[in-house]
Structure formats: structure tokens, C-alpha cells
Amino acid sequence: MSQNKRAASQNRRSQVVLDEDDEGSLTQPSVSQVHKARENFTPVQVDRKVAEVVQFILIKDQKKVPVRRADIVKHVIKEYRILYQDIMKRADRTFEQVFGLKLVEIDSKNHVYILTNRLEQSRDEPNGMCPGNTKTGLLFVILSVIFMKGGSVKETLVWNTLKKLRVDAGEKHEEFGDVKKLITDEFVRQKYLEYVRIPHTEPLEYEFRWGQRAVSEVSKLKMLQFIAELHDQEPQSWTLQYREATSTENNLR
Amino acid sequence: MSRPMGDSHKRFLQTMMRNGIISSVQAKALYRHCCETHGAHYLPDKLEEFIDVINTTLQPMFMHIRKGSSEEDGAQHYALVNMAETDITRMSSDYADNELELFRKTMDMILDTENGIVSSTDLLNCADRLQTKKMKKKETEHVLNKFVQDKWLNEKQGEYTLSTRCIIEMEQYIRKVYQDLIRLCYVCHNIVLQGQICENPDCGIKMHYYCVARYFKGRIDPHCPSCSIFWAHEIPEIQSEPQSQSSSARETATPAPSTSTTRRSRRL
Ligand SMILES: [Zn+2]
Ligand SMILES: [Zn+2]
Numbered sequence: 001m002s003q004n005k006r007a008a009s010q011n012r013r014s015q016v017v018l019d020e021d022d023e024g025s026l027t028q029p030s031v032s033q034v035h036k037a038r039e040n041f042t043p044v045q046v047d048r049k050v051a052e053v054v055q056f057i058l059i060k061d062q063k064k065v066p067v068r069r070a071d072i073v074k075h076v077i078k079e080y081r082i083l084y085q086d087i088m089k090r091a092d093r094t095f096e097q098v099f100g101l102k103l104v105e106i107d108s109k110n111h112v113y114i115l116t117n118r119l120e121q122s123r124d125e126p127n128g129m130c131p132g133n134t135k136t137g138l139l140f141v142i143l144s145v146i147f148m149k150g151g152s153v154k155e156t157l158v159w160n161t162l163k164k165l166r167v168d169a170g171e172k173h174e175e176f177g178d179v180k181k182l183i184t185d186e187f188v189r190q191k192y193l194e195y196v197r198i199p200h201t202e203p204l205e206y207e208f209r210w211g212q213r214a215v216s217e218v219s220k221l222k223m224l225q226f227i228a229e230l231h232d233q234e235p236q237s238w239t240l241q242y243r244e245a246t247s248t249e250n251n252l253r
Numbered sequence: 254m255s256r257p258m259g260d261s262h263k264r265f266l267q268t269m270m271r272n273g274i275i276s277s278v279q280a281k282a283l284y285r286h287c288c289e290t291h292g293a294h295y296l297p298d299k300l301e302e303f304i305d306v307i308n309t310t311l312q313p314m315f316m317h318i319r320k321g322s323s324e325e326d327g328a329q330h331y332a333l334v335n336m337a338e339t340d341i342t343r344m345s346s347d348y349a350d351n352e353l354e355l356f357r358k359t360m361d362m363i364l365d366t367e368n369g370i371v372s373s374t375d376l377l378n379c380a381d382r383l384q385t386k387k388m389k390k391k392e393t394e395h396v397l398n399k400f401v402q403d404k405w406l407n408e409k410q411g412e413y414t415l416s417t418r419c420i421i422e423m424e425q426y427i428r429k430v431y432q433d434l435i436r437l438c439y440v441c442h443n444i445v446l447q448g449q450i451c452e453n454p455d456c457g458i459k460m461h462y463y464c465v466a467r468y469f470k471g472r473i474d475p476h477c478p479s480c481s482i483f484w485a486h487e488i489p490e491i492q493s494e495p496q497s498q499s500s501s502a503r504e505t506a507t508p509a510p511s512t513s514t515t516r517r518s519r520r521l
Contacts, residue, residue, distance in 0.1 A: 055335070
């Protein structure tokens with residue numbers, strides 16, 4: 001887990017490097033090229049492009065689908081691609097300043113982005129205005145099991161834990177529908193969870209880890225404080241988890 | 254950007270994005286919640302100013318939080334509107350081509366009625382004749398259900414109407430595409446789909462049910478405000494004050510009565 005996390009934070013830190021890849025023409029433009037391009041487009045045109053990129057990513061995010069740079073270029077940026085970095089930088093600023101979101105690159109090789117929330121989840125949003133809130137609760141349980149068990153858990157442990165909460169992965173749940181599909185498919189696609197095969201197991205066994213979105217959106221310290229409250233103890237009594245939570249907290253902010 | 258957005262504004266906007274539309278009762282509660290969560294100064298009657306700050310910042314993004322009324326009872330709502338695309342291409346990322354065609358057809362049919370209502374039977378027939386790809390009964394029902402869940406249509410006992418969200422979001426589009434069909438309410442001057450029409454063929458003004466109810470409140474002998482002919486429809490009751498009811502209850506409340514008595518063939 002700690003290795004996994006380190007890799008994740010490295011990904012996040014890495015700059016958007018425009019290297020040669022499947023979009024071909026997206027090589028790093030020279031400074032003079034960019035200057036020239038800026039003269040070719042009016043500020044109004046560039047503003048409009050930024051708005052389009054913001055909208056495009058927001059729509060993808062509503063379904064919690066990660067966005068590939070190739071798609072942003074192909075569907076939105078098009079002939080403005082030489083200003084890609086300018087436009088993305090401004091889009092990112094917009095996400096932070098207007099929407100309280102943050103654009104995070106979760107795969108620096110293929111340039112895949114997700115939007116993460118910079119505002120903390122609040123548990124008491126008034127009268128049912130937070131659809132998917134119950135799913136969030138389910139997710140929170142799974143994430144905390146993984147966290148408390150050191151970063152990865154076999155799937156059987158998750159299913160057993162949920163069973164105690166009367167959520168059976170083998171049965172259709174009236175609120176979640178197909179529970180197994182929700183957890184191993186939807187939450188995974190949304191990058192909240194990783195669901196990976198454990199090597200050399202026969203029969204096949206799978207384990208869960210935190211996904212990239214969870215790493216950047218969920219505060220481990222808050223989670224630990226919550227769990228500690230449930231057990232009527234101090235967060236510090238879980239030494240390992242507390243150390244991990246406080247160190248990631250510093251990295252996040 | 255005149256005043257910068259605080260976290261309270263951002264949280265409000267995020268909830269608007271998740272919901273698409275909220276009632277003004279919900280908006281007030283949410284405004285308070287957002288201020289309290291982020292320690293911002295909360296002034297009970299400053300919701301409009303609070304939303305103005307968000308709207309000013311949203312302007313370059315071609316988005317806007319717009320206010321509108323429910324056709325059912327006149328209750329005020331706020332919807333997050335995309336100004337860049339005012340037609341139904343806004344829905345294109347959520348629906349397949351034949352589903353979008355069905356929605357277009359549904360709007361066509363609703364706009365072409367006098368009372369803004371279309372029956373599921375008519376819609377099922379229509380789905381059978383789609384050009385993009387025909388839909389079977391079951392599939393059509395599923396898609397219509399999706400439109401209702403995503404708050405584009407309302408459904409009551411097999412009858413469909415355009416939702417408040419749909420009317421607020423697509424107002425520009427409706428005004429443009431259905432220029433010759435839309436009617437404006439004589440009282441509130443907004444688009445009116447569900448309402449009553451003056452019996453006098455030379456007059457024919459139209460009013461929302463709730464505007465009729467408010468306009469004729471307490472009058473024993475109602476006359477058309479335009480041509481003064483006797484108002485031959487049943488006057489709907491005024492529904493209880495929006496504040497005293499939760500929005501979800503209002504959303505499902507039965508509409509003002511007398512829709513069936515006013516249905517007639519379309520006058521040209
Ligand atoms: Zn009216
Ligand atoms: Zn009249």
C-alpha cells in the first residue's frame with residue numbers, strides 16, 4: 001500500500017509533459033511557437049476554449065469517468081492544441097476557484113485525469129439533496145476496512161464485513177441493486193477502489209485497495225477519527241494507521 | 254469576477270450540479286448549510302445575492318443558476334442551466350440517438366396540445382415509428398422512466414408533462430423552435446403549457462392553473478381579464494404555501510383539477 005501510495009503521489013506531482021505519443025502532433029511546442037499561437041487566437045477565443053474544456057470534463061465527471069488527454073484534444077481543443085498547457089492550466093484554476101474541484105492526473109503515461117473534490121464531504125446535507133449518499137456510506141465502510149487492515153484486503157473479508165451490515169454481495173439489495181457489481185465495477189471505474197487479482201492463487205482470489213480518487217479525496221485522518229469515536233478511543237491508539245494518516249494529511253494539503 | 258467565491262459558494266454550486274434543480278425551500282436550507290459548514294456569514298434573506306456571486310463567476314463558463322416556477326403549483330425552483338447549448342444536445346452525453354429522438358418527439362407532441370399533457374399510449378405509438386431506431390414497448394417504458402428520473406419529464410398516471418427543470422433549462426430552445434406554438438401566461442408572462450384557455454375564440458388567452466387560482470381568488474363571478482367574457486372553467490384551489498410543504502411532496506402533489514373538462518380539439 002505504501003508503495004502504491006508513493007507511486008500515486010509521484011504521479012500527481014509529475015508535470016504534464018507533452019511527449020510524443022498516440023496524438024502524434026502533441027510534441028512539446030517551443031516557447032516561440034506558443035507565443036506565436038497566442039497571437040493567432042484572440043483572448044475571447046481562448047476563453048471560450050477554456051470554458052468548453054471545463055464543461056467537457058464536468059460532464060465526464062458526473063459519471064465519474066476518467067478523461068483522457070487524447071479525448072480532450074480530439075473533441076474540444078482541436079486546432080488550439082499548441083496552447084494545450086495554457087488552456088489546461090486555466091481550466092484547472094477554474095475548477096479550483098469556481099467549483100472547489102481539483103484536476104488530478106492519475107496516469108502520467110497515458111495522461112488520464114479525474115476531478116477530485118477539494119471540499120470535505122459533509123454528512124448532514126439538508127433534505128435529500130445528495131443523491132448517492134447511501135452509496136457513499138457503503139464506500140466509506142469498505143475504504144475504512146482496507147485502511148485499517150494496512151492497505152489491502154482479500155475480497156472475502158469485505159464481503160463478510162458487509163454481510164454483518166446486512167448487505168449481501170450475492171443478493172440483490174433494494175438500495176444498491178447488484179452489490180457485487182456496484183463495488184467491483186462502478187466503484188472501480190470511478191477510481192475509488194482497485195480490485196486486483198492476487199498472483200499465484202488457485203482458485204482465483206482478488207483483493208481490494210484504495211483507488212486514486214479515494215487517495216486524493218478521502219482524509220485518512222478524518223476516517224481514523226471517525227472510527228476512533230465509534231470505538232470510544234483515541235486515534236493515536238492505532239499507531240500505524242495514525243502515523244500513516246498524519247503523514248498523508250501533510251502531503252495532501 | 255467582482256467578489257471571489259468562498260467555499261460556501263462552491264459547495265452550493267456542487268450540490269446544484271449534482272441535483273440539476275432544487276426547490277426554493279431546498280435552496281434556502283442549502284444556503285444556510287453551506288454558510289454554516291464554512292463559517293461564512295449567514296443572512297437569511299440574502300439568498301439571491303449569494304447566488305448572484307456564483308452566477309457572476311459562472312458567466313465565462315456559459316453556465317447560470319436560473320429561477321423558474323413549477324407549472325403544477327407555481328412553486329419557485331432554481332436550476333443550473335447550460336447557456337452554451339440550449340437545445341437538447343445538452344442531453345446527448347446521457348442518451349442514445351433514438352432516445353433523443355423520442356424526447357424531441359415528446360416535446361413536439363406536448364407543445365402541440367392545449368393542456369401540455371401527452372399520454373403514454375401516444376408516446377408508445379410514436380416510439381414505434383422512430384427514424385433512428387424503433388423502440389419496443391418495454392424499452393420505451395424504460396427510457397421514459399429514465400427521462401422522469403433524470404428530471405426531464407413528469408409522469409402522473411400514464412400522462413407525461415415537461416418538468417420544471419426542462420422548461421427552465423430549455424426555455425430559449427422552446428421559444429425558438431416552437432415559436433408558433435408556445436403561449437405566454439396572461440398573468441405571469443412566462444411560457445404556459447399546463448393551464449386554462451379563455452373560451453372566447455377571438456381572445457383565447459391562456460393562464461397557468463395556479464395563476465388562475467390566484468387571479469380569481471375570492472371572486473364568485475370570474476371573467477376573463479382580457480375580454481371580460483365569463484370564465485367557464487372550474488377555478489382551481491390555491492395550493493398550500495410553498496414554505497409549509499416539503500418539495501418532494503409538492504413534486505408529487507396532484508395538479509389543480511379540471512384538466513379533463515378543458516380539453517378540446519386544438520383551435521387554429
Ligand atoms: Zn402564469
Ligand atoms: Zn378572454
